[in-house]
Amino acid sequence: MKNNSCYNEHEEYFTEGVEMQNVQLVNARKASNMTQVEVASRCGVTVRAYQHYEAGQQTPSVTTAIRIADALGVEDVRALFG
Structure with missing residues (x-):
């Protein structure tokens, strides 16, 4: 069985095959x-x-x-989550 998730030294979470990554959220963070x-x-x-x-x-x-938007200093929550 293949484990598709792991942590790196920056505590980031990665999953292979995820096609719907919230790029706006990642970029804002x-x-x-x-x-x-x-x-x-x-x-x-x-x-x-x-x-x-x-x-x-x-x-x-x-x-x-x-x-989340407040924590990231984003005024329009729709910019993060559409």
């Missing part, structure tokens, strides 16, 4: 010089949940999406 751990902590979600949002495997609730 990197532009804010924040790690996934930092964003998750500021938003009150688990790191795993945040990683799933970036990977496009889950969609956050409206409240969580707003908290």
